[in-house]
Amino acid sequence: MNWLLCLALLFLPQGRGATSSTGIVTGQLRSPDKGATAQVVVSAMFADDGAGKVLRSVRTDNDGRFVLDGLRPGRYYIFAGPEEFPFYYPGVTTGKDARIVYVTAGATTPGIDITIRRVGVRIAGRVLDDRVTVLGSDIWLVAPDGIAAHTNLRDNRFEFLNVLPGPYTIEGSKGLGLNPIPLQVAHEDITNLQLVVPSARFFSVSGRIVNTVPARPLDPSQQVTLLPVSTSRVPVETAVRSDGTFTFKDLMPGVYTVSAGPAIVLSSDPIEVVDRDVSGLELRVVPQIEANVHVVLENGLSLPLPISVYKFTPTGKSGPEGLALENQPTAVAFGDNYFFFRASPALAVKSARSGSTDLLRQPLNVKPSTNQVAIEVVVQTNPPGSRALFRIAGQEPGFAGLKVRVVDTLLPAEYASLAAREQSLNAKGEFEFLVEAGVYRLEFPDVPGVAAEVIVLGKDISGIELRLPAKR
Numbered sequence: 001m002n003w004l005l006c007l008a009l010l011f012l013p014q015g016r017g018a019t020s021s022t023g024i025v026t027g028q029l030r031s032p033d034k035g036a037t038a039q040v041v042v043s044a045m046f047a048d049d050g051a052g053k054v055l056r057s058v059r060t061d062n063d064g065r066f067v068l069d070g071l072r073p074g075r076y077y078i079f080a081g082p083e084e085f086p087f088y089y090p091g092v093t094t095g096k097d098a099r100i101v102y103v104t105a106g107a108t109t110p111g112i113d114i115t116i117r118r119v120g121v122r123i124a125g126r127v128l129d130d131r132v133t134v135l136g137s138d139i140w141l142v143a144p145d146g147i148a149a150h151t152n153l154r155d156n157r158f159e160f161l162n163v164l165p166g167p168y169t170i171e172g173s174k175g176l177g178l179n180p181i182p183l184q185v186a187h188e189d190i191t192n193l194q195l196v197v198p199s200a201r202f203f204s205v206s207g208r209i210v211n212t213v214p215a216r217p218l219d220p221s222q223q224v225t226l227l228p229v230s231t232s233r234v235p236v237e238t239a240v241r242s243d244g245t246f247t248f249k250d251l252m253p254g255v256y257t258v259s260a261g262p263a264i265v266l267s268s269d270p271i272e273v274v275d276r277d278v279s280g281l282e283l284r285v286v287p288q289i290e291a292n293v294h295v296v297l298e299n300g301l302s303l304p305l306p307i308s309v310y311k312f313t314p315t316g317k318s319g320p321e322g323l324a325l326e327n328q329p330t331a332v333a334f335g336d337n338y339f340f341f342r343a344s345p346a347l348a349v350k351s352a353r354s355g356s357t358d359l360l361r362q363p364l365n366v367k368p369s370t371n372q373v374a375i376e377v378v379v380q381t382n383p384p385g386s387r388a389l390f391r392i393a394g395q396e397p398g399f400a401g402l403k404v405r406v407v408d409t410l411l412p413a414e415y416a417s418l419a420a421r422e423q424s425l426n427a428k429g430e431f432e433f434l435v436e437a438g439v440y441r442l443e444f445p446d447v448p449g450v451a452a453e454v455i456v457l458g459k460d461i462s463g464i465e466l467r468l469p470a471k472r
Helices: 003-010 413-419
Strands: 023-030 041-046 054-059 065-071 074-080 101-103 121-128 138-142 148-152 157-163 166-172 181-185 190-196 203-210 223-228 236-239 245-251 254-259 264-266 271-273 278-285 289-297 308-312 318-320 330-334 338-342 347-354 372-381 390-395 403-408 421-424 430-435 438-443 451-456 461-464
Touching (some): 023 041, 023 101, 041 065, 065 074, 121 181, 138 157, 166 190, 203 223, 203 271, 223 245, 236 245, 271 278, 390 438, 390 451, 403 413, 403 430, 421 430, 430 438, 451 461
Parallel strands (some): 121 190, 203 278, 289 372, 390 461
Antiparallel strands (some): 023 065, 041 054, 041 074, 074 101, 121 157, 138 148, 138 166, 203 245, 223 236, 223 254, 264 278, 289 330, 308 318, 308 338, 390 430, 403 421
């Protein structure tokens, strides 16, 4: 055959069906473990050229059937699935075990059915341990050949993707105290693994949120948080069901406080989990109270002013209400909590009263049965030499060099962290901050869970001690 004829044959159109010089292979993919068979790539590869050259690739239809047409006569390997883990006819995973398929010119080779399985399953679970030291710990999935996949714990959970079938061992960082756990991976996801420290004990805590304020339904995304008193433990959260009930599972023994937001408070003391489950916790929604605020201006001041009305709850949560002050009463919703005022250093709140209560010297305790409170604020410019800053000081003996931070809780959350100030305890474990009147949170960044609310109402505050846990 001369070169012109060869060139002409090379460019002949190859439609579906056999021609006098090509053949067809047909078949179907089958998966006993319900792996995907539709729209899977099936390929024909020369078996004799030693180069592994793929001559034709097609996708299966919705029933897993395929037609490989336009194949030159010869010996082929037919395979399907991902390149990393192909299945060769009749359903093996290595080329040496594959069967040769013969293609004859002008003929169809039917019945080339390939059995495939799921490839790349998901392995997931969690470590039942709420110690701070667990955060970010390593989890390893080790194969028999020693090759390991690695991930870090996030919220005590781990996940490995695209894990091939075979025997493995799950191992953790040394600090976790986990014994190696054997795991046989087949062709199904494993998503409910629970890794338990051998000496750990676990209990549950359950309760409900009682809502006596019909006008204020629970948020569908409402969460309840348990805050461990121990600084070596991390908080845990759970969702509230539509009927107001909630359940914490797999809790380690300890003492916990309960938080569910600034308008929901626990009707009992902090809970203690010792040797049994705890049930019957009851949290209540705080009623909303209307406050009429009247601002009186002196010294020729004009509105609006950089003054806000703030609240803080008995649970220590606080935040600005962001009142736009006008020269008329302003209505705003507050909780069953307290009120107090502050102004910028250039201004002074001369007086702030609700009835006989002087709000510059003491908080206003609003009873749940109160429907409305009236507050009058008198604002003037700060006289020269007046004091706008106050001292917050304390001591933590034995913790020299530890960082302490003061956070203005009356600022919006997005600004509070940016405005926070930080210093290190001196050689005697002492600290001191100068602040304006307000509500502040003292915390230690390197000791999670240890914090205190400090209310500054026009005088210095000293002698603060948070009683950090003893060093080990």
